[in-house]
Amino acid sequence: MRILSQNPVADTSSVLYRRCVIDLATGTSTQNDVPCKNLEDVLGGFGRSYQILAERRISEAYCPENPLILNIGILTGSTVMTGLRSYFSSYSPLKHSKKGLPSAMWSAGSGNFGNKLKWSGVDEVIFENRSEVPVYAVFSEGENGANVELKSATHLLGLTSHEKIMALQKEYTDAHFAVIGPAGENFNNVYMGAVVLSTDNQLKSGEGKSRFAGRGGMGSMMGYKNLIAIVARSSDKMGKITPDMRDVNRDVIKNGGSARFQPVSQGGHGGTWANIDVLQAFHAVPENNFRPKGDEDVAGLFRGNVEKDFDIQSEACFRCGIRCHNNLFHRNADGSRGALAAKFDFEPLILFGSNIGINNGRQVTELIHLCDSLGMDAISLGTTISYLLEYNARHPEQPLCDGVGFGQFDKIRDLIVQTGRGNLCAVGRGVMRLSEQTGETSYAMHVKGLELPAYLPETNPAYAFAIAGGHMSMGTHMYLAKEGKTGLDDWVEVITRQGLLQVGYDMIGLCKFVGVGMGHELIPRAISEATGLKVSSEEIVAAVRRAYLRGLALELRQGYEDDEYTLPAQVFENPNPKVTLPAFVTPEFFAQMKQKVWAVFKPEMKGLLP
Amino acid sequence: MQITVKLYGSLCIGRFNSALCEYPDHCTVLTIVKSLGIPSEYLIRLRNGSHVQFDEVVQDGDTISLLPMLDGG
Numbered sequence: 001m002r003i004l005s006q007n008p009v010a011d012t013s014s015v016l017y018r019r020c021v022i023d024l025a026t027g028t029s030t031q032n033d034v035p036c037k038n039l040e041d042v043l044g045g046f047g048r049s050y051q052i053l054a055e056r057r058i059s060e061a062y063c064p065e066n067p068l069i070l071n072i073g074i075l076t077g078s079t080v081m082t083g084l085r086s087y088f089s090s091y092s093p094l095k096h097s098k099k100g101l102p103s104a105m106w107s108a109g110s111g112n113f114g115n116k117l118k119w120s121g122v123d124e125v126i127f128e129n130r131s132e133v134p135v136y137a138v139f140s141e142g143e144n145g146a147n148v149e150l151k152s153a154t155h156l157l158g159l160t161s162h163e164k165i166m167a168l169q170k171e172y173t174d175a176h177f178a179v180i181g182p183a184g185e186n187f188n189n190v191y192m193g194a195v196v197l198s199t200d201n202q203l204k205s206g207e208g209k210s211r212f213a214g215r216g217g218m219g220s221m222m223g224y225k226n227l228i229a230i231v232a233r234s235s236d237k238m239g240k241i242t243p244d245m246r247d248v249n250r251d252v253i254k255n256g257g258s259a260r261f262q263p264v265s266q267g268g269h270g271g272t273w274a275n276i277d278v279l280q281a282f283h284a285v286p287e288n289n290f291r292p293k294g295d296e297d298v299a300g301l302f303r304g305n306v307e308k309d310f311d312i313q314s315e316a317c318f319r320c321g322i323r324c325h326n327n328l329f330h331r332n333a334d335g336s337r338g339a340l341a342a343k344f345d346f347e348p349l350i351l352f353g354s355n356i357g358i359n360n361g362r363q364v365t366e367l368i369h370l371c372d373s374l375g376m377d378a379i380s381l382g383t384t385i386s387y388l389l390e391y392n393a394r395h396p397e398q399p400l401c402d403g404v405g406f407g408q409f410d411k412i413r414d415l416i417v418q419t420g421r422g423n424l425c426a427v428g429r430g431v432m433r434l435s436e437q438t439g440e441t442s443y444a445m446h447v448k449g450l451e452l453p454a455y456l457p458e459t460n461p462a463y464a465f466a467i468a469g470g471h472m473s474m475g476t477h478m479y480l481a482k483e484g485k486t487g488l489d490d491w492v493e494v495i496t497r498q499g500l501l502q503v504g505y506d507m508i509g510l511c512k513f514v515g516v517g518m519g520h521e522l523i524p525r526a527i528s529e530a531t532g533l534k535v536s537s538e539e540i541v542a543a544v545r546r547a548y549l550r551g552l553a554l555e556l557r558q559g560y561e562d563d564e565y566t567l568p569a570q571v572f573e574n575p576n577p578k579v580t581l582p583a584f585v586t587p588e589f590f591a592q593m594k595q596k597v598w599a600v601f602k603p604e605m606k607g608l609l610p
Numbered sequence: 611m612q613i614t615v616k617l618y619g620s621l622c623i624g625r626f627n628s629a630l631c632e633y634p635d636h637c638t639v640l641t642i643v644k645s646l647g648i649p650s651e652y653l654i655r656l657r658n659g660s661h662v663q664f665d666e667v668v669q670d671g672d673t674i675s676l677l678p679m680l681d682g683g
Contacts, residue, residue: 256651269620269678277619278677484661
């Protein structure tokens with residue numbers, strides 16, 4: 001990125017980012033410095049990539065004209081703590097409107113890959129068309145931007161995501177990697193393939209401690225393009241930490257927002273795993289396809305119980321002091337620490353645990369590990385499986401997939417393997433398509449074609465306005481549990497003022513676990529210290545808001561109708577009395593909420609698309 | 611007056627899960643939080659199962675539940 005002026009708002013074109021366009025069909029590439037059109041371009045991530053997607057009319061995801069865009073945020077590769085993010089954007093093979101048009105999507109991941117990509121000399125890569133043969137792309141730092149090569153990836157085919165990363169590391173010792181697993185390779189039958197990103201910890205330990213850009217099937221898009229891996233090579237170019245930057249990073253660690261995710265031993269609450277304790281207090285932990293039973297079965301997944309079987313180590317992404325990872329290690333017979341079992345976060349823990357009827361920590365770790373190795377999105381896979389299990393419970397006389405049921409670990413494990421290897425498209429293409437095939441859509445837990453994360457839809461009507469994943473693009477999933485608010489105006493306010501701003505983290509290159517709102521003074525301070533650019537909180541908030549609304553406008557352009565902005569019908573038709581949080585999401589409430597939200601959003605959406 | 615205090619997640623560490631505690635009449639939720647040495651920010655507070663503000667006065671026999679305020683990811 002070249003910065004010619006410190007005031008990017010007055011003259012956005014004075015900030016230029018380095019774009020590389022690779023034509024996978026011909027193997028050629030071009031690079032140029034692109035002046036920013038607006039502050040969204042300057043901040044980066046999906047704020048920039050969605051403007052590129054908006055310029056194209058795409059009617060099916062798997063077509064040569066659908067680009068795969070890899071980019072970073074303005075703080076990726078800086079000395080700001082958590083500034084590691086890389087973003088993958090495209091029209092999604094998974095998320096689509098009922099008209100059949102694919103929705104634009106992005107997915108974000110940490111690891112050290114984004115840093116290396118930036119340091120190699122590019123800020124953005126657009127992969128055009130598709131390669132006839134399996135290839136991987138190598139970016140190496142050069143004198144004028146990055147050197148780019150495409151190489152045969154035949155030797156990587158069939159390997160798990162971790163195996164691919166370790167194989168590539170043998171050849172490129174100065175690099176980090178973005179790869180797909182077998183799921184992405186089998187893109188025709190798996191639309192939920194993830195991009196798997198290497199971490200320093202993984203490369204040093206040889207253990208499968210990857211990070212994932214999972215949502216929306218960006219790994220499947222890589223597979224369609226026959227792009228099996230991306231290698232980013234460079235020396236480490238982390239700048240010197242100035243005293244002011246040290247203060248920024250201290251505030252990242254010390255602010256109460258991030259402290260929540262820190263290890264218990266550090267005075268935090270132990271990562272997102274702790275959500276299970278909180279939500280169980282309301283009997284709001286998803287069980288058996290988002291249908292809490294009102295009992296204490298999920299206690300088997302509480303940290304205190306899992307600790308009896310595993311060594312738990314709090315670990316971190318590269319240079320991050322938040323240390324939110326809870327890595328579970330097996331115990332050897334002599335009591336010493338054994339091999340890595342899995343990383344426990346709330347989403348995979350619940351979606352491969354209580355939500356499919358499994359409350360045994362050992363079994364859950366195995367399923368998480370399988371999903372990660374095969375390179376699938378844990379949320380989409382877990383939520384599609386839970387639907388299948390419920391369908392079978394309702395139809396014992398004519399079940400699907402060998403009659404697999406809730407809690408049947410061995411059969412579920414086989415289901416995951418078959419899905420990841422491309423042998424089970426019923427699951428691999430997601431819950432919306434599966435439920436349309438069975439004709440039973442009311443308990444298919446998706447909104448607008450994207451599977452729900454592990455927060456009950458009856459506690460979050462704002463899922464309807466999430467544009468790229470229920471909890472990643474609308475920060476309201478814990479609002480009811482946290483605030484207890486059920487008023488119409490409360491929800492309209494939180495959606496239209498605060499919730500949407502969550503997507504700002506997917507522009508600037510920082511992790512959401514920094515834990516402050518986009519309007520917090522820490523954000524402009526971090527940008528100023530890292531780049532010299534002077535941007536106010538108000539200007540950042542306005543840019544994030546425009547980027548979100550552009551995404552919403554793009555959904556409408558891709559054919560989404562008003563009735564698709566809804567929740568699974570079961571929420572309205574059959575409320576669950578076991579949940580002790582207030583039941584307030586009635587059809588009337590929801591209709592009024594939508595009307596008021598659209599009344600705020602629609603006037604602002606005018607003119608945001610070309 | 612006697613208040614049942616329930617703690618969840620990491621708040622239990624070094625404290626308790628549930629305890630019957632003695633507090634002066636007309637005390638508030640914040641009084642209880644402070645008495646336990648729990649930081650008051652990022653805290654979910656329930657009185658008899660319903661969300662309450664810190665300045666709410668509690669009554670003899672109430673159950674006050676305190677939960678860490680987390681988020682997803």
